[in-house]
Amino acid sequence: MSKMKLKIGEFSQMMQVTVKTLRHYEQKGLLLPDEVDEWTGYRYYSLDQMQKLQTIRDLQRLGFSLDEIKDLYDDVSHTPSVRQLTEKIKETEQQLKQLIARRNRLLDWRDSRKEMKTMEKFSIQSLPEIIVASHREVIPNYAAIGPMCYEKIGPEMQRLGCKCPPPGYCFTIEHNKEYTPTDIDIEYCEQVEEMGTDSAIIQFKRLPAVPKALCMKHVGPYERFYESYTEAFRYMEEQGYKVAGQHRTCYIDGAWNQEDPEKWLSVIQIPIE
Structure with a gap:
């Protein structure tokens, strides 16, 4: 046949x-x-x-x-021999642990974002001591923050092997002594797990804890931050708070994942006493 x-x-x-x-x-x-x-x-x-x-x-x-x-x-x-099957079982168990750890980190991240989106407009929080990867630059306007982050800072942090703990915490600090719509001296900071070796673009430093900070949600483009600062300082005056340090602007949703600027979500954090 x-x-x-x-x-x-x-x-x-x-x-x-x-x-x-x-x-x-x-x-x-x-x-x-x-x-x-x-x-x-x-x-x-x-x-x-x-x-x-x-x-x-x-x-x-x-x-x-x-x-x-x-x-x-x-x-x-x-x-496969018994030895090979045993080795494959060990590999699978290790992969399973890694997947469970990844799932837990994703769950934490998701829950954190849910809390951020549903938090009250004003809240008083403490900010822990953290290590950050920092980049300071004079940018032409607020619209340049997004490209600076994902075209320059992101690739450099990846090259340096930076590991960021979930859910992720990044913010900017402005160093201008007065308001200017152009030539903004801004420092971008992103929390990392450990100190690294400085490069021409990224410097690592440890920021001290902030015992008490007024946190306020800002929804919309960065050019309208003044609206939220007006509300924040009015609230501080009503509650008898005083500024006790340099404010931060924390970015939750922006140009990197949301095309419509009206849906951008940021949180202004002002140390108070």
């Missing part, structure tokens, strides 16, 4: 795998066609290749890489 042969396209359809994947398996020496026509170059697959491909896919689902699977087929047994 002659052996049944399938062209690569037919084999691809029946096994629900792309031709590109089959050629990749062939290049790795993992799944060779049963026959290759020397004149046409057509590749033909048999029932044996079907069974082998099924085994390959099963092993991949169990976490074995293609290189590991090839080693198994180079071996006589064609199946």
Whole structure:
């Protein structure tokens, strides 16, 4: 009885795998066609290749890489040993721990953002001591804050290997002695897990704790911060608070993830006593 042969396209359809994947398996020496026509170059697959491909896919689902699977087929047994299975179980348990940790961090981040979006317009909070990656620059206007962050500061922090604890805390401090709509001397700070090595763009420093700060939500473009400052200082006067340090502007949603400036969310933080 002659052996049944399938062209690569037919084999691809029946096994629900792309031709590109089959050629990749062939290049790795993992799944060779049963026959290759020397004149046409057509590749033909048999029932044996079907069974082998099924085994390959099963092993991949169990976490074995293609290189590991090839080693198994180079071996006589064609199946993982008890030692190999034990190692794969340990790897899976480690990956599971990492995924659980990632899920917990994402949950914390999500819950923090929910709290931020639903917080009262004014709140009194303490700001803990933190380590920040800092960048100070004179920018032409407030609209330049977004590009400065994601075109310059972000890539440099990534290059330096900065790790930011969730949910993420970034803010700016203005160093101008008086208001100016242009040539704004601004310092951008983002909380990081540890001190790093300074570069031409990023400097690392430790900021002391702020025992008490008035926090106020600002919704809208940065050019309207004055509206929120007016409200904040009126509230401080009514409550008998005084400014006790340099204010911060914390950014929650901005140009990097929200196109409409009217939906940008920031929090003004003013140390008080």
